Amino acid sequence: MMGIPYSENTPSLSSYPERSNYMTAALETLTEEEKKGLTARLLSRSLSKLSLISVQTLTQQLYDRINDSIASLVHIQYFERRRHVDPSEKAIDAPVKVFCGRNIQTRKIGRSSLRKSVWPVPWLKAIFLPEFLNNSRITEKDFSILNCIGKGTFSKVYRVCLKLDRNFLFAMKKQSKSIILAINAIQQVKEEASIHKSLSDNVFIAKCYASWQSRTHLFTLLQYAMGYGNLFTLWRDYGPFAVDTLRIYGAEIAFALDYIHKNNVIYRDLKMENIVLDLDGHIQIVDFGFSKKLADGERTRTVCGTLQYMAPEIAREKFYGREVDWWSYGVLLHILNTNSYPFPNCDVISHIELRYDSYNTPCCEPMLSDLFSKLLSVNMERRIYTFAQVKCHPFFETVNWDDVALKKLVPFAYMEKLRRCPSCNSLYDKSASDFSSTDVEENWAAFEERYEFNNDDYFRDQM
Numbered sequence: 001m002m003g004i005p006y007s008e009n010t011p012s013l014s015s016y017p018e019r020s021n022y023m024t025a026a027l028e029t030l031t032e033e034e035k036k037g038l039t040a041r042l043l044s045r046s047l048s049k050l051s052l053i054s055v056q057t058l059t060q061q062l063y064d065r066i067n068d069s070i071a072s073l074v075h076i077q078y079f080e081r082r083r084h085v086d087p088s089e090k091a092i093d094a095p096v097k098v099f100c101g102r103n104i105q106t107r108k109i110g111r112s113s114l115r116k117s118v119w120p121v122p123w124l125k126a127i128f129l130p131e132f133l134n135n136s137r138i139t140e141k142d143f144s145i146l147n148c149i150g151k152g153t154f155s156k157v158y159r160v161c162l163k164l165d166r167n168f169l170f171a172m173k174k175q176s177k178s179i180i181l182a183i184n185a186i187q188q189v190k191e192e193a194s195i196h197k198s199l200s201d202n203v204f205i206a207k208c209y210a211s212w213q214s215r216t217h218l219f220t221l222l223q224y225a226m227g228y229g230n231l232f233t234l235w236r237d238y239g240p241f242a243v244d245t246l247r248i249y250g251a252e253i254a255f256a257l258d259y260i261h262k263n264n265v266i267y268r269d270l271k272m273e274n275i276v277l278d279l280d281g282h283i284q285i286v287d288f289g290f291s292k293k294l295a296d297g298e299r300t301r302t303v304c305g306t307l308q309y310m311a312p313e314i315a316r317e318k319f320y321g322r323e324v325d326w327w328s329y330g331v332l333l334h335i336l337n338t339n340s341y342p343f344p345n346c347d348v349i350s351h352i353e354l355r356y357d358s359y360n361t362p363c364c365e366p367m368l369s370d371l372f373s374k375l376l377s378v379n380m381e382r383r384i385y386t387f388a389q390v391k392c393h394p395f396f397e398t399v400n401w402d403d404v405a406l407k408k409l410v411p412f413a414y415m416e417k418l419r420r421c422p423s424c425n426s427l428y429d430k431s432a433s434d435f436s437s438t439d440v441e442e443n444w445a446a447f448e449e450r451y452e453f454n455n456d457d458y459f460r461d462q463m
Contacts, residue, residue: 124177127186128213131193136212140219143172154179159224169226170209175218188289193220195265196288203407204256206276206284225276225284228418231336232272234281240339243365244414250333251396251404252283252411257329258387260285261322266294268305270328272335281411281418294321303351308341312378315354323385330375338362342376367395 120126125134143160146169150157155175162168180189196208207223228234231249235241241249253275260267269290275283290304299319311327313320334342345354356378361369371393377383384390391401403409412418 124215125213128177128190128218131190131197132211132213132218134213136210138210138221139212140172140174140214143170145172154183154185157222169224171222171224173218173220173222175220177213177216177218180218189218191293192288192291195291195293196220196222198263199260199265199288202256202259203405204252204283204285205259206286222286223284225278225286227277227279227281230273230277231275231283234277235272235336238415238418239336241336242414243337243368245411246333246337246368247396247399248409248411248413249283249336250329251399251401251409253285253329253332254387254390254396255401255404256283256285257325260291261296261325261387264293264295266292266300266322267325268292269309270325270332271306271309272332277411280407282407297321307348307351307354308343308345310351310354312354312356315351315356317351323380323383326375326385326390327383329390330372334362334372334376337364337368342372367393371395 121129121134142163144163144166146159146161148156149159149171150173155173157171157173160170160172162170175189180186193208193211197211199205200207200209206225209221209223211218211220213219253270257267257270265288267285267288267290269287270285274285274287276286278284292300292302294300299321301317301319303314303317305314305324305328309328309331311320311324314324331342334340342359343354343356344358348354359376359378361373363369364372374382374384374393375390384393390396400408
């Protein structure tokens with residue numbers, strides 16, 4: 001069982017005293033027979049509870065007990081070695097290798113650290129470090145759950161408030177470790193958390209405040225945008241957008257994309273559903289499940305994203321870089337202004353079905369028409385695909401980019417109802433004593449999981 005051979009010469013459990021002297025011996029002094037005896041004792045105590053606990057719980061208990069036992073022996077071994085050190089000799093931190101499930105952690109143990117425990121982190125927690133803290137000052141117990149606002153394959157997202165102050169709202173993502181392990185999504189989940197944290201300083205990106213873990217789940221605390229849902233909701237209710245409104249949103253989205261790229265990240269899933277709005281209508285980009293660290297000049301060729309926003313390079317399985325985000329940016333602006341996709345790909349179900357040969361510039365003002373034609377040019381030599389090029393385009397010549405960074409532009413200025421009725425922007429009544437009973441149209445799409453697993457992970461939007 002568990003890969004441990006059984007021998008008829010293995011001593012019976014009764015032959016080992018409750019407090020075995022073997023536990024006070026250095027690792028080198030333990031014979032194979034003694035080690036088998038210790039292992040047999042450990043397994044016997046765990047298996048005796050098999051009828052009371054599930055197999056999953058049993059497995060975790062075995063991991064924990066084995067980790068604790070080995071760590072104890074390592075600690076004892078260290079003291080044995082220190083006996084041979086000259087007491088007058090200056091203490092030097094010595095590296096000690098600690099086995100943790102499937103990992104070997106190297107730790108420094110010296111006189112200054114002997115007062116602290118050297119227990120290793122259990123494997124089920126170590127594999128999610130350092131992105132998800134093991135001993136976090138903030139935990140899920142500090143919040144009250146109001147309602148569920150999103151679901152995915154292995155997670156749920158809740159709207160929560162601080163128990164000490166219900167006026168502070170957050171989005172809290174709770175992910176199941178067991179399912180993450182089952183579908184081999186560890187790296188994707190860790191990369192999403194790492195990337196989102198690194199980008200949280202930008203005013204147009206939803207903040208990732210903290211991430212931590214419990215024994216069975218991962219938790220991420222996110223900024224909750226308390227405005228008019230997402231950009232899709234606003235477009236659905238008030239689209240198509242006027243040119244002035246489009247210019248403001250185009251400037252804010254471009255500013256956010258440039259920040260993402262300057263931090264050596266490619267986003268790969270820019271669309272209306274991933275842009276939520278605050279109370280004043282300013283954007284906040286969410287969901288970094290498809291994002292990838294990609295330095296300037298580096299290329300990748302993973303097929304992922306949302307089909308109708310997918311750049312030709314991705315669909316044709318070629319190497320690509322940051323330019324694919326600017327293609328999606330062009331598609332997004334086109335939809336907001338015309339209520340239609342720029343290419344007839346509404347019914348496709350696979351990236352190999354995408355076609356890019358029937359684009360006609362819509363009837364709109366010349367500067368906007370020129371911007372569309374350059375953002376959506378299949379020919380890379382004629383396409384604009386950097387922030388500098390977008391920023392200098394005549395369509396944005398009236399934009400003060402310092403005002404964009406300071407959120408001084410007013411997105412709702414050209415939407416008569418929202419301009420005259422600020423309370424219409426909020427999805428809930430802030431004076432309500434119980435948020436959970438409020439009639440809220442939740443932004444489900446913004447909190448769905450999107451991760452890069454293989455070459456067929458993309459999403460198909462329907463309008």
